[in-house]
Amino acid sequence: MTEYANKNDFIESVQMKGLTISMLASGDQTEIIHHQLEPNTRWALEPEAGWHALEYLFIIIGQLKLQREDGSFKTYKAGDSFYRSPITEHYVFQSIGPTEFIYVTSQPIFHRYSNVSRQLANLAVSIEEKDGYTGDHCARIANLAMKVGEKIGLSSNDLLQLNMASFFHDVGKVRIPLNILQKPGKLTGYEWEIMMKHTIYGRMILEETKLPLLVNAGKIVEQHHERFDGEGYPYGLSKEEIDIKASIISVVDAYDAITSDRSYQKARSKEEAVREIKKNKGTLYHPEIVDVFAHLQL
Structure with missing residues (x-):
């Protein structure tokens, strides 16, 4: 200019x-x-x-x-x-x-603000490309997560953390080998163990920024594959042990995966996705979050 x-x-x-x-x-x-x-x-x-x-x-x-x-x-x-x-x-x-x-x-603040934002946005885009999603995946997850967070009455601080964590929920996949991340068939047990580490890597990457907001978001990112019944990863947390913001990301991420074309499956309808999520209420997903999500205008 x-x-x-x-x-x-x-x-x-x-x-x-x-x-x-x-x-x-x-x-x-x-x-x-x-x-x-x-x-x-x-x-x-x-x-x-x-x-x-x-x-x-x-x-x-x-x-x-x-x-x-x-x-x-x-x-x-x-x-x-x-x-x-x-x-x-x-x-x-x-x-x-x-x-x-x-x-x-x-x-x-401009240079710190812009440099960190640009670096992390590039990481998010690279994950979308490597993991087979469209370029709007992270933005869609963040938008849906915020709708749920607002509906259940999260505080402004929690909404701020949720916004960051939902956008960067899969950033840890930059540290997963491409031959595993892009494998078209079923992962072996060893490969799955490596894949599951992406939540921990995500927390580590956000902590490396040393920005308090992103450090706190990293704790949520680490939990977004935990399950309500305790059968998730990386720590097998259950019910209220899981941060409610991670439980929100879990639901909206599943919805977006079901309604998106992937290398291993064709996209299904919004109605089918909601039915699938309801079917796993109380096992994979937090019951309150499922109920709120099911009543959103999608």
Whole structure:
């Protein structure tokens, strides 16, 4: 781009799934960042140790819906603003239609924010390609998971963790050999043991970012193949031992797998997928999550 904020600062853009961020100007620790969100994209602010910035949003186009801690919602429209100094709670915003806003922070964050997001988004896309899914798999899982999380009344902090964990739930598969990951037939016992490690690898990869949000999401990623009856992996957790957010991902991931074309099966209808999930209520899947999911408008 050729437009300049001043002699030292140029506009820099980073594009991720559903979100494009562009640095407009920076100076004296302050950054002004333009955000462009596709419909139903979520964006969040969270408290962080040692972070004392003023953070300000001004809506240019569209609407942002904010879920409050008490479960109620507030909608910010074009011309509205939101600010906190410092951030002491978790705030999860959802775009209603195409939305753009200006984000101002009095402490620099753009390069850390963009570099980590770009790295992890690339990992997620590479997993979709290696594992035979379409490029929208991670986004679909996140969207469905958030619908369930909102329906059961998760807090803003839990919704934020769920959003990250659901999008990156299979990121650990980057460390699984391709001959196992893409094998068209049934895995051997040895191969299955290696495949099951992808949940642990996922937690490790997210912990390596050292970002508190992603570290916490890693714990959920590690559990998303645990089963309600205790027969899942990697630890054989059961019932309430399993994080409810991991139980949500388990259900929506199964639904997406059933309704997607894979190398080993043709896609089945939404109705067939819901019936299959209901059939495994209380064994594979958390009963409450199954009931809530079954009543969503899919």
